[in-house]
Amino acid sequence: xxxxxxxxxxxxxxxxxxxxxxxxxxxxxxxxxxxxxxxxxxxxxxxxxxxxxxxxxxxxxxxxxxxxxxxxxxxxxxxxxxxxxxxxxxxxxxxxxxxxxxxxxxxxxxxxxxxxxxxxxxxxxxxxxxxxxxxxxxxxxxxxxxxxxxxxxxxxxxxxxxxxxxxxxxxxxxxxxxxxxxxxxxxxxxxxxxxxxxxxxxxxxxxxxxxxxxxxxxxxxxxxxxxxxxxxxxxxxxxxxxxxxxxxxxxxxxxxxxxxxx
Amino acid sequence: xxxxxxxxxxxxxxxxxxxxxxxxxxxxxxxxxxxxxxxxxxxxxxxxxxxxxxxxxxxxxxxxxxxxxxxxxxxxxxxxxxxxxxxxxxxxxxxxxxxxxxxxxxxxxxxxxxxxxxxxxxxxxxxxxxxxxxxxxxxxxxxxxxxxxxxxxxxxxxxxxxxxxxxxxxxxxxxxxxxxxxxxxxxxxxxxxxxxxxxxxxxxxxxxxxxxxxxxxxxxxxxxxxxxxxxxxxxxxxxxxxxxxxxxxxxxxxxxxxxxxx
Amino acid sequence: xxxxxxxxxxxxxxxxxxxxxxxxxxxxxxxxxxxxxxxxxxxxxxxxxxxxxxxxxxxxxxxxxxxxxxxxxxxxxxxxxxxxxxxxxxxxxxxxxxxxxxxxxxxxxxxxxxxxxxxxxxxxxxxxxxxxxxxxxxxxxxxxxxxxxxxxxxxxxxxxxxxxxxxxxxxxxxxxxxxxxxxxxxxxxxxxxxxxxxxxxxxxxxxxxxxxxxxxxxxxxxxxxxxxxxxxxxxxxxxxxxxxxxxxxxxxxxxxxxxxxx
Numbered sequence: 001x002x003x004x005x006x007x008x009x010x011x012x013x014x015x016x017x018x019x020x021x022x023x024x025x026x027x028x029x030x031x032x033x034x035x036x037x038x039x040x041x042x043x044x045x046x047x048x049x050x051x052x053x054x055x056x057x058x059x060x061x062x063x064x065x066x067x068x069x070x071x072x073x074x075x076x077x078x079x080x081x082x083x084x085x086x087x088x089x090x091x092x093x094x095x096x097x098x099x100x101x102x103x104x105x106x107x108x109x110x111x112x113x114x115x116x117x118x119x120x121x122x123x124x125x126x127x128x129x130x131x132x133x134x135x136x137x138x139x140x141x142x143x144x145x146x147x148x149x150x151x152x153x154x155x156x157x158x159x160x161x162x163x164x165x166x167x168x169x170x171x172x173x174x175x176x177x178x179x180x181x182x183x184x185x186x187x188x189x190x191x192x193x194x195x196x197x198x199x200x201x202x203x204x205x206x207x208x209x210x211x212x213x214x215x216x217x218x219x220x221x222x223x224x225x226x227x228x229x230x231x232x233x234x235x236x237x238x239x240x241x242x243x244x245x246x247x248x249x250x251x252x253x254x255x256x257x258x259x260x261x262x
Numbered sequence: 263x264x265x266x267x268x269x270x271x272x273x274x275x276x277x278x279x280x281x282x283x284x285x286x287x288x289x290x291x292x293x294x295x296x297x298x299x300x301x302x303x304x305x306x307x308x309x310x311x312x313x314x315x316x317x318x319x320x321x322x323x324x325x326x327x328x329x330x331x332x333x334x335x336x337x338x339x340x341x342x343x344x345x346x347x348x349x350x351x352x353x354x355x356x357x358x359x360x361x362x363x364x365x366x367x368x369x370x371x372x373x374x375x376x377x378x379x380x381x382x383x384x385x386x387x388x389x390x391x392x393x394x395x396x397x398x399x400x401x402x403x404x405x406x407x408x409x410x411x412x413x414x415x416x417x418x419x420x421x422x423x424x425x426x427x428x429x430x431x432x433x434x435x436x437x438x439x440x441x442x443x444x445x446x447x448x449x450x451x452x453x454x455x456x457x458x459x460x461x462x463x464x465x466x467x468x469x470x471x472x473x474x475x476x477x478x479x480x481x482x483x484x485x486x487x488x489x490x491x492x493x494x495x496x497x498x499x500x501x502x503x504x505x506x507x508x509x510x511x512x513x514x515x516x517x518x519x520x521x522x523x524x
Numbered sequence: 525x526x527x528x529x530x531x532x533x534x535x536x537x538x539x540x541x542x543x544x545x546x547x548x549x550x551x552x553x554x555x556x557x558x559x560x561x562x563x564x565x566x567x568x569x570x571x572x573x574x575x576x577x578x579x580x581x582x583x584x585x586x587x588x589x590x591x592x593x594x595x596x597x598x599x600x601x602x603x604x605x606x607x608x609x610x611x612x613x614x615x616x617x618x619x620x621x622x623x624x625x626x627x628x629x630x631x632x633x634x635x636x637x638x639x640x641x642x643x644x645x646x647x648x649x650x651x652x653x654x655x656x657x658x659x660x661x662x663x664x665x666x667x668x669x670x671x672x673x674x675x676x677x678x679x680x681x682x683x684x685x686x687x688x689x690x691x692x693x694x695x696x697x698x699x700x701x702x703x704x705x706x707x708x709x710x711x712x713x714x715x716x717x718x719x720x721x722x723x724x725x726x727x728x729x730x731x732x733x734x735x736x737x738x739x740x741x742x743x744x745x746x747x748x749x750x751x752x753x754x755x756x757x758x759x760x761x762x763x764x765x766x767x768x769x770x771x772x773x774x775x776x777x778x779x780x781x782x783x784x785x786x
Contacts, residue, residue, distance in 0.1 A: 003547055005540070011438020012297040013311050014488075016267070019294045020318030023265055027292075027320070030551075032543045035536040040439060041479075041498040049537050056544030056650065058551070069498055072473025121473040123488030126318065176535020177564055211596025211645040217565075226538075226647030236565040236593055273700020274559040275573050276750075278529070281556045282580030285527055289554075289582070302701060303741075303760040331760055334735025383735040385750030388580065 002137035003030045003057060007050050007065040007094075008125060009038040017123075018064070018130040025134035032057075034065075037176075041069040045247055047094045047155055048173040048181070052227045054098040059084030064125070064133040065095050072121035077110040077128055079136070079146050086142070088133040090124070093155025100156075108146035160184045162192070167253040171245055172229060178238030180245055184230035184253075193255050200254040201232070212236070222253075264399035265292045265319060269312050269327040269356075270387060271300040279385075280326070280392040287396035296325075299438075303331040307509055309356045309417055310435040310443070314489045316360040321346030326387070326395040327357050334383035339372040339390050341398070341408050348404070350395040352386070355417025362418075370408035422446045424454065429515040433507055434491060440500030442507055446492035446515075455517050462516040463494070474498070484515075526661035527554045527581060531574050531589040531618075532649060533562040541647075542588070542654040549658035556581075558589075561700075565593040569771055571618045571679055572697040572705070576751045578622040583608030588649070588657040589619050596645035601634040601652055603660070603670050610666070612657040614648070617679025624680075632670035684708045686716065691777040695769055696753060702762030704769055708754035708777075717779050724778040730756070746777075 004022055006015055015036050022029050034053055038046040046067040054063065068075075068090045076091035083102030087095040091109075099105045110132060119127040136142060160169035160183045173181040193199075195210045199222055207215060208222040215221045217236040225231035233239050240246070266284055268277055277298050284291050296315055300308045308329040316325065330337075330352045338353035345364025349357040353371075361367045372394060381389040398404060422431035422445045435443040455461075457472045461484055469477060470484040477483045479498040487493035495501050502508070528546055530539055539560050546553050558577055562570045570591040578587065592599075592614045600615035607626030611619040615633075623629045634656060643651040660666060684693035684707045697705040717723075719734045723746055731739060732746040739745045741760040749755035757763050764770070 001551060003551075009439075012295075012299045013314065013437060016294060016296040017315040017318040020315060020320075020323075023292065023294070024318065024320045027263055027265075030547065031294075032540060032547070032555075033536075034540040037536045040500075052537065053541040053544060056541040056548065058544075058548045061544075069479075070475050073475050120488040122485065126488065175537060177533075213594050213597045217593075223646065226644040226650065238564075271701075274557075274561045275576065275699060278556060278558040279577040279580040282577060282582075282585075285554065285556070286580065286582045289525055289527075293556075302762075331741075332737050335737050382750040384747060388750065 001028045001030055002026070003032060003061040004133055004137050005032045005034050005057065005061060005063045006036070007034040007038065007046055007063065007067075008036050009040050009042065009046065009067045010036050010125065012036065014123070014125065017126045021126055021130040022134040025131065026138040029134060029137050034063075038067055039247065041067060042247060043067050043069075043092050043094045043155070044157075045173055047097050048157070050095065051097040051101060051157075052173075054085065054101060057085065062086045062088060062133045062137040063095070063098065064129050065089040066125040066129055067094055068092070068124060071124050076152070077124065077132075078149075078152060079108040079110060079132065079142050081106045081108070081142060086133075086136050088129050088136065091153050093153045096153075096155045097157060107149055107152045108142055109149040110146045114145035157183055159188070162188065165255050165257050167255065169230070169251050169253055171247055171249045171251070174240045174245070174247060177233070178240040178242075179225065180232040180239050180243070181225060181227060182230040182232060182251070186224045186228045186230070189224065189230050192257060197256050202252055206232070263290045263292055264288070265294060265323040266395055266399050267294045267296050267319065267323060267325045268298070269296040269300065269308055269325065269329075270298050271302050271304065271308065271329045272298050272387065274298065276385070276387065279388045283388055283392040284396040287393065288400040291396060291399050294319075300329055301509065303329060304509060305329050305331075305354050305356045305417070307435055309359050310419070312357065313359040313363060313419075316347065316363060319347065322399075324348045324350060324395045324399040325357070325360065326391050327351040328387040328391055329356055330354070330386060333386050338414070339386065339394075340411075340414060341370040341372060341394065341404050343368045343370070343404060348395075348398050350391050350398065353415050355415045358415075358417045359419060369411055369414045370404055371411040372408045376407035419445055421450070424450065427517050427519050429517065431492070431513050431515055433509055433511045433513070436502045436507070436509060439495070440502040440504075441487065442494040442501050442505070443487060443489060444492040444494060444513070448486045448490045448492070451486065451492050454519060459518050464514055468494070525552045525554055526550070527556060527585040528657055528661050529556045529558050529581065529585060529587045530560070531558040531562065531570055531587065531591075532560050533564050533566065533570065533591045534560050534649065536560065538647070538649065541650045545650055545654040546658040549655065550662040553658060553661050558587075562591055563771065565591060566771060567591050567593075567616050567618045568679070568681075569697055571621050572681070574619065575621040575625055575681075576697075578609065578625060581609065586610045586612060586657045586661040587619070587622065588653045589613040590649040590653055591618055592616070592648060595648050600676070601648065601656075602673075602676060603632040603634060603656065603666050605630045605632070605666060610657075610660050612653050612660065614653075615677050617677045620677075620679045621681060631673055631676045632666055633673040633676075634670045638669035681707055683712070686712065689779050689781050691779065693754070693775050693777055695771055695773045695775070698764045698769070698771060701757070702764040702766075703749065704756040704763050704767070705749060705751060706754040706756060706775070710748045710752045710754070713748065713754050716781060721780050725756070726776055736760070
């Protein structure tokens with residue numbers, strides 16, 4: 001009873017045909033939606049979503065991830081094996097951060113000869129990736145339908161630049177609360193600051209706290225999010241909407257440097 | 263371990279009580295959401311959604327489909343059997359295109375005597391259709407709770423009128439990308455045109471391509487969608503929003519006629 | 525093969541890590557989403573959602589419900605046992621109406637000593653409640669990880685005040701159709717009125733009917749909703765949007781008193 005996860009920008013409807021395909025091949029597959037509301041064609045947002053949740057799934061899970069603006073062109077279709085998990089999707093970098101988080105990666109290119117003839121030009125989620133993922137979760141050896149390759153698109157989250165007390169950062173992801181995930185890893189921010197201090201965000205004073213309820217409802221705060229990155233949030237509010245920020249937006253944060261004792 | 267699919271305009275929450283009812287009757291049922299975000303009371307949109315995905319599910323699947331503006335009136339409750347699949351829902355045409363796609367249909371009316379007494383006037387999805395669907399997926403013979411009938415509401419997708427080089431078409435469905443599905447079947451458009459040509463859409467030049475990435479991001483294109491119909495889309499954008507189109511909207515497309523060799 | 529339900533204000537993405545945690549502990553768990561689109565931090569709306577669907581799930585179901593503005597503070601984590609169901613979540617009242625609906629409640633506080641060390645300050649849905657819920661559905665005795673307590677936050681739906689022919693009411697919940705659930709139980713309204721009469725809503729005449737289709741599309745009506753409360757709706761329309769009402773909004777309804785024969 002293997003698990004198959006789905007991460008797409010498809011909204012409703014289209015994921016259902018992927019599920020039909022998967023269950024037609026392996027009626028015992030357990031399908032878990034990670035998200036189908038990734039912003040359209042936003043490969044980095046999808047990469048962050050998968051990266052955030054991947055480690056909570058057990059070994060043997062097959063992750064099908066399809067944000068695929070290049071569908072129907074000659075971009076490759078790949079399978080990645082890492083830490084006992086499998087990743088199936090287009091070769092555009094989306095699965096890389098999640099796969100690398102789990103350990104050493106092995107990348108396989110899905111051969112055209114392994115694919116049926118009736119593939120649409122616009123929906124490989126259904127016609128290619130759902131099929132391949134279902135066969136893998138059912139136990140098929142990946143080498144039966146794909147061959148190892150070193151030629152693939154990579155993607156890594158660029159981390160903020162820290163220079164003395166100034167952090168030049170970027171929005172990595174905006175969640176459904178409107179909380180803004182910033183490209184500063186927890187260990188970096190905790191290495192130079194502490195909860196209870198106040199940061200300067202482009203001229204605004206914003207407290208750095210351990211959780212939302214440390215400020216009044218409606219107040220802005222920085223915290224370390226459950227994904228392991230610095231987060232800018234409004235307690236019980238929508239920070240992205242209030243600040244007008246979107247994925248990739250830049251910001252400058254000035255911190256009081258804390259002298260850490262060893 | 264049978265599959266039950268759900269297609270509704272219920273949004274969140276209400277589908278959960280249907281799932282509770284189903285699992286209380288058949289704890290082994292595998293429930294797959296097709297969509298719960300059909301536009302409210304839009305029977306044709308629901309019909310297209312179910313029609314699009316039905317063939318990807320295995321035989322034995324029970325499809326419960328409830329967009330039901332007539333709930334609590336004397337509209338009938340029906341079961342359709344077609345191609346080894348079952349369809350359960352209100353008698354308003356919604357399930358017809360999907361059922362006919364799978365083969366010869368047999369329609370059954372659910373008798374009042376088969377139903378429990380505690381039925382609400384406003385939520386037959388939970389009180390009637392979930393129960394009936396669950397009993398069918400668990401193996402109950404349909405004839406035990408419904409009797410054959412020839413008296414039912416039919417619904418078919420009206421196809422575009424083609425006259426020489428002018429196609430008078432209509433919007434069938436708008437997906438969550440804002441891609442516009444048009445009532446021109448793939449075989450009709452491929453019979454009179456070819457990828458790489460340019461169509462005239464109410465005065466605008468729009469290329470006809472095999473996939474999204476053949477145009478620049480933000481550009482409008484026609485293509486054949488994965489559902490087998492002509493589609494009007496913006497590469498990485500929202501065509502329905504940009505053009506202000508909605509289900510049922512009409513458009514006139516002029517094509518360069520291609521002389522097809524036999 | 526126990527059932528675990530999830531009720532949160534998390535939107536997409538975060539529920540997936542809860543599901544990964546649950547399936548890592550009990551690969552046979554059947555997970556059902558009740559809603560992940562509860563308005564942010566709206567404990568009462570979540571309470572009503574869970575209250576509405578709980579009775580349709582079979583005994584043995586574990587309901588994890590996390591709308592948790594106090595996460596990371598010293599609010600307690602609790603388990604409630606009632607009518608053969610289990611409820612797992614923060615001690616803020618959210619689970620009380622559903623639990624009390626099923627019978628006599630037993631409340632347990634999850635001890636700190638039962639919890640692992642790697643708990644984040646901001647996501648107890650994943651780090652505490654998913655783990656506890658999964659162990660319970662797998663068969664762990666609640667007393668192994670929690671101890672009985674009488675000290676917990678309670679929450680009950682305040683019912684409308686009825687004085688002669690005037691009902692001073694309040695919005696309990698707004699569903700995804702924009703239908704407005706009002707804090708007047710079905711038995712109260714049916715005790716003083718009958719379908720077919722007309723109510724006065726802040727100066728507007730609104731008919732009281734048994735189902736939506738008794739009025740023209742676009743018309744306002746009162747009815748008894750499938751949740752057992754008075755409901756204000758627009759047939760095939762969005763009443764909350766049209767009237768500008770939100771959770772907690774107040775309204776005054778004047779009824780023609782019906783002399784009920786015993």
